[in-house]
Amino acid sequence: MLEKALKGSPRYWGWILFLIIVIGLCSLVYINQLIHGLTVTGMSRDISWGFYIAQFTYLVGVAASGVMIALPFYLHNYEKYRGLVIMGEFLAISAVVMSLCFVLVDIGQPQRAMNMILHPTPNSMLFWDMVVLCGYLALNVLIGWTCLESERQRVHPPKWIKPIIYLSVVWGFAIHTVTAFLYAGLPSRHYWLSAIVAARFLAAAFCAGPALLLLILYVVRKLTGYYQGDAATKTLTKTITYAMCVNVFFFMLELFTAFYSNIPGHMEPMVFLFSGLEGNTSLVGWMWAAAACCILSIILLVPPKLRDNKSLLPFTLVILVFGTWVDKGMSFVTAGFTPNAFNTVTPYWPTSSEIAVSVMIWSIGALVLTILYKIATDIKRDLSELTPEDE
Amino acid sequence: MKQSRRNFLKFAGISAAGLCLTPAAGALASGKAHPIVNKAHLKAKRWAMVIDTRKLNTKEQIEKLADACHHWHNVPKIPTNQDIKWLWDASYSESFPEQENNHMAEELEERRFPLLCNHCEHPPCVRVCPTKATFQRADHIVAMDYHRCIGCRYCMAACPFGARSFNFMDPRLHLDMDNLNMKFPTRMRGVVEKCNFCVEKLAEGELPVCVTKSEGAIVFGDLTDPNSPVREVLRKDFTIRRKPELGTEPGVYYII
């Protein structure tokens, strides 16, 4: 099937070339980081994780969200998702690749990364995170490839793939749960030390991931004519609506526990995020903007009239993705380190190096996604299934 | 045909296994060569430290100990918040944030407290390390294997005491290379480090640097031995530990 990726329009090749140039330029910044060390980042002794790990966390969520399509389609035979399921799986592949890259650029001795396998340590959540992420990548490659190949040959997928698909559904929940456990089991990081972190992560993933998918598919439709169908979009938007409501609800549970209990350790990270602590207000503007976006997205999603308004939906999805990204991809990690172990505040802001290296990884993800989507849409075109029959 | 292919595969497999084993066999060629524990090694079931903050409580006093420690272990002085600290000083509220009180004794508010790795009984840093680069020895010292550390900094997120430092840059950029302690290595860029309770000194029958330099303000010994110097002091004076509510069981006690 790979040959499909080798034949394309000048526009396709232009985009690929553009991505490769961006990756090349930004990789110079990464090489600089390899030479000088993580000193080029804004991280410090007190805030020892930053933007990289936050992006990793957000993207694991995007990867896990493929489950929201695979589950109805494979477990409940929801046929309307036939055109959507492969797109979800391929987005998951690209997201897992990006999250693994983000871990790799974050470690101080990347050439020793294999020590995780040479000296496996089952009591470390990072070890399990590596296991579940690599496993999820393998599962999605296997399932996506096998199902698309059978579709191309106009046969049913082989029987042995069914149990693997069921496994991948459970595995999708597992990757984000384990990622939450990275944080939720650490003493003295009050913002993270909460039983609801895994649930919060899953809820945020199940609204943000499908929203991102729908936004990408708008572009895909413009470029290739591929459309997943109104019915699929409507159902998936309902999933997004429920997940977003649950996500905001879970966050309010955190607020209640922190402020009704009046325990300083639990309140301080929240205070830091929404009004600043010891004069440090770096995230306050972002948090209020994100909160406004989250609430507005719910207002625009809950009434069916607004939710099914085709011209309004892209806007709603954009603000939803922004709101959840600020929550998980910007503030979650920093707030866990604020206040620090000495109950004081150390400022953190990503440096231009961190942003450039992140752009490199996002571009790698975009490249992987472009190639996979090119293959998928070409095959759908060959099968004359670019748009669903009920359109 | 089929049979012979199977035989070939078997043979190839055994040969490959043999190739893997050869280096190991070579390493064993030295016969009965083996390591033992130094005869002079100071032994304990659980090393612990008691710091008398009535005697040791000014910035200057603690800096003197920190300088000695940092010089002995080749710890660089970095003037940013990406610095390395094995032993340092902090205020009462920074050291014991959960045990802060209103209207504290003025003298206590002014005291500085020496902070270092607590060598916990249940160390979260060891629990989270994905490569066993940080591990707990039989004598409960939490040690670091800098050769194995991949620099993921998970241990720094897990440590509630801020006892760990990451080498964001090559530490030798900030070390006086003409004035190194030749009996101890430096570290390299990209690994985490922290106080090691001077295991290398204990192995030679000596006490940790800060203990010998403290003029009696720091006592060091076996917590499980009722006759050890630490137990003697603990019997006499009121002590507190940092963040005891987290259940890590720190091994550093402070006399207030």
Added chain:
Amino acid sequence: MHYGGKIIAGLVIFLALVSLPFWFNLGSAAYKQPQVELPKNEKNCIESKEYMRAHHMQLLNEWRDWALRDGERTYINSKGKEFTISLQKTCLRCHTSKEKFCDKCHQDAGVTPYCWDCHVPPKEAK
């Protein structure tokens, strides 16, 4: 044969690239074993010369784990003699120059062990 010309051209380019090191060294002098500077005050290393030459890296790996991880810092060699397990305090006490000893072979073999990123060779500190 379809694409016969292209396949052959590709093979030729591949072979040329693979054999590049040989072409590169053509005509240069034959390899000579490096002359390392041996300690003047000490006749015997911790193990035999042949063993050290072949296995010093495995030995150092074992030393590292024994000393650091197992806390066993005394080495009893195959003849029963005791040594302190330490690169800086034992090896480098006799082999006082990294440049004239370690580097000689490492350079020829094209290996750059990162021991020296942490362990301090005597000369460097002056």
